Amino acid sequence: MSDYITTYTGKHFDPLHPQAELICIEDIAHALSLICRGNGHVKTFFSVGQHCIFCAREALARNASKRLALAALLHDASECYMSDVPRPFKKSLHDYQKQEDKLLDIIYTKYLGSVLSEAEEQQLHFIDNDLLWYDMKYLLNEPPAEPQPPLHISADHTVRAFEEVEEEYLSLFKELND
Template identity: 30%
Template sequence: MNETVRRIIGPTILLFGGTYFDFEAPDNSAFTIEDVAHGLAMTCRFAGQCYRHYSVAQHSVHISRIVPPEHAYQGLMHDASEFAVGDMAKPLKVMLPDYTVIEKRVEAAVFRRFNVPTPLPPTIKEADIRMLATEQRQLMRNRDEWHYTHGREPLDFKLPAWTPEEAKAQFLKRFAQLSNGAA
């Protein structure tokens, strides 16, 4: 069987830029920061179950702005693997351990490609949880206390309504500000 054909019909996805992303060998895939930004901007958080489209790209830009400046780049890139694997709802993710293995493989490849220092500092996780509390308050109908955000206060700022195009542009702009040539 032709190797190119196997990869196209195998565990691959076609990226925005026209190349294929291989889930078995993500380091060998020709993905760019534009592919990452596009995928994140088109991916709605909360499985799309919020008032309006709110993308992973927008979430990531906000995280990069609320963490200490020395962690801003890691904050921007913390969910970058979701450009390929999507933003799976946490309750479903915990039921699918194989998904987590794939997600971690993709994350490692993305972090290597864009020189994201690892491990991520605890400030990223804390900012992510506070942002989740903020997003729940502003984007969801339900005000139940979620176990994951227990004891965390939402941040005191209004989440603007960005289109996917604006989220992509803002993500790329922030990447250019923070990356120091990591692309």
């Protein structure tokens, strides 16, 4: 067997030795629209792509820069090449985290021109965690113990066709990448 995955657009991508020229936004949008949040342990299907769209829209609603909104859209892009690993388990996978960070740095550099600053990372972390609170409430009927964070968008966890999510992801990417 080979040491690569074949992507939606037919590229041979080695997640352990990522090459920026093989990273493709169409692959990211397609795969994330088909990967379920929470490792599939949710009441209804909700894709990582939908979550990333929410994060980007929430960043814009908080008056963040287009750069940060684009980073929010891309913050789980490594999962299209490495899969989604639940947070509690991911904390124990130090090599996985290093590979994921390396791949995200390549993705951010390709689409943002550089890696995120510490301040950008922190802003993105807050947005991601705030939306995770809503995912827990609406996808698992299990609101976290932390107080409900305010959102500036409406969190709609309606099941949507993957093609619709993929199209919205690509459209938002183009809007933020101008």
